[in-house]
């Protein structure tokens with residue numbers, strides 16, 4: 330059985346939307362011998378992570394990198410400003426991907442990192458996916474596919490078409506995992 334776990338953090342829902350689209354894409358091509366699970370970062374059980382073949386990790390970019398308690402507090406402040414029309418996700422201020430990765434035990438899983446960030450050159454925006462990749466490589470995980478950024482407007486809405494791109498990533502990662510882990514028997518429709 331090929332096991333894929335998608336773990337995400339989201340303040341206002343865009344990274345959740347992307348994670349859900351990745352899950353949808355993956356589920357559209359999985360057979361019986363592939364299991365896909367989607368978890369908000371605060372809901373992941375350590376034993377779920379220990380035996381996955383592919384760990385997909387996504388987070389919003391805050392201050393050029395992963396969120397911290399202070400940036401999550403700032404996000405909560407944005408959500409209280411009626412002019413911004415942003416709604417805070419449940420548990421948004423709890424543990425983030427930075428904390429999840431700090432306590433992650435090394436595994437031999439492959440990984441895919443993604444982030445959401447503002448639609449501008451990465452030089453100016455930074456990238457949470459880059460920070461995720463760096464931390465996972467340090468723990469000994471191997472990249473399955475290149476990291477991806479999904480873009481949001483300066484008002485904090487996902488740019489049109491990014492959901493479709495995320496579905497494509499979900500399909501691509503299943504195809505790639507089938508090549509990388511043929512011993513799990515995860516053939517199409519098997």
Ligand SMILES: Cc1cc2nc3c(=O)[nH]c(=O)nc-3n(C[C@H](O)[C@H](O)[C@H](O)COP(=O)(O)O)c2cc1C
Nearest residue numbers: 339340341342343344389391392393445446447454
């Ligand atoms: C405190 C804070 C800092 C941010 N810093 C950056 C940044 O450095 N670069 C960037 O591209 N976007 C930045 N953003 C915008 C977020 O990337 C955007 O809100 C996020 O991608 C939306 O995803 P979410 O709805 O899942 O939280 C920041 C947002 C907040 C709240």
